[in-house]
Amino acid sequence: MSIPFSNTHYRIPQGFGNLLEGLTREILREQPDNIPAFAAAYFENLLEKREKTNFDPAEWGAKVDDRFYNNHAFKEQESPVKHEPGKENSQTSMKEKTALESPEEDKDMEENAAFKIQAAFRGHLAREEVKKMKSSDLEEEKTEENE
Known part of the structure; x- marks a missing residue:
């Protein structure tokens, strides 16, 4: 983001751009008469979904942006201790739970x-x-x- 006639660039917080993009998309799709009330309802709905599903779109968007700019952020960190077969099964069961x-x-x-x-x-x-x-x-x- 920049200010006209200025060389200063402000950094938008991570995930904020994605939230605004989502709001903009919904505003263009729905064409509401009262945009501030629609935005308030949109963000309330987003908060309810985040509480129910434990999925934060702002956090996800920040990770996607981070991945775009810094590829190393998504590399899996390996622990110095070797994995035991039983532990790998528990990790796969966690993946199955999220899939369910x-x-x-x-x-x-x-x-x-x-x-x-x-x-x-x-x-x-x-x-x-x-x-x-x-x-x-x-x-x-x-x-x-x-x-």
Whole structure:
């Protein structure tokens, strides 16, 4: 970020850019009348999701940015102690647990997608009904003018 007519560049906190990108995407998608209220509701929803799923998009975005700028950040750190076969099994079981939790997130995403699709379809039906009403009103006016 920079200030016009200045050579000073400010560093945006890690993850903040991703939060704003997500908010911007949703604002452009939904086209709300009251943007500040929409932003407040968006961030509340984001906080609720973060508490339920223990997944922070800002933290994830910061890691992605860090990975882009510093590839060494995502290298696995090996401990000096050699891994025992039993410990490797526990790590794979943790991966399986997180894999089992992801369908819950998928279900939330599917529900949100279904809600948006249904809302778009209802809007479509309402627009079609308004078109029919306008066309019938125009026909009535024309018949009245002809009489």
